[in-house]
Amino acid sequence: MESGAESSVHYDRWSESNINMNVEASQSTSRRIYNRVCTGSTGIIMKSAGALAAMVVIYIIGYVTGYYVHRCPM
Template sequence: MQPPESGVQYSRWDGSSWDEVSVAAVSSTGEASSWKRLSQKLCSGKLGTAMKLLGGVALFWTVFILGYVTGYFVHKCK
C-alpha cells in the first residue's frame, strides 16, 4: 500500500546537516493545465511579443493622459 501523493516533499543529504522541505500547491490538474497552456500561449512566441508591446503602449498612453489631466488641473489659472 502506497501513501497518497501530497504537496510536501522532504529530502535530506547524507553526511550533511542540510535539510530541504518544499511545499507545492495542490490543485486540480485540469484547471492548472488550462491556465498554464493559456499563459504559455499569451506570453511566449510572436503572440507574446505582440501582447507585451501592446501592453506597453497602452500603459504609456494611460500614464501620459493621467499626467496631462493632472498637469492641467494643477497649473490651471484661477
Template sequence: MQPPESSVHYSRWDDSSPDQVSMAAVSNTGEPSCCQRISQKLCGGKLGVAMKVLGGVVLFWVVFILGYITGYYVHKCK
C-alpha cells in the same frame, strides 16, 4: 486546489566540487492546467511579444493622459 508537491535533493560527496542541489516539481497530472496553457500561449512566441508591445503602448498612453489631466488641474489659472 492543493499546491504541487516538490522534492529537493541535496548531495555533497566531495569537498573540492561545488554543492549540487536539484529541485523537481511533482505534478499529479501529465498535462498543464487551463490557466497554464493560456499563460504559455499569451506570454510566449510571437503572440507573447505582440502582447507585451501592445501592453507597453497602452501603459504609455494611460500614464500620458493621467499626467496631462493632472497637470491641467495643478497648473490651471484661477
C-alpha cells in the same frame, strides 16, 4: 562472462498505457493560456501592446493632473 539470457529481460510496465505522455492535457488552464499568449511572436506583440497601453494611461493621468495643477485661477 554472463550468458545472453539477460538481454531477453522485458519490462512490461513500460508497455502498459498508464503513463500519460500528453503534457498539454496535464497542464492547468492558466498555464495553457500563458503558453499560448505570452510566448513566441504572439507574446512579443502582447507585451508591446501592454507597454503601449500603460504609456497611454500614464500620459492621460499626467495630462489631467497637469491641467488641474496649472490652470489659471478665476
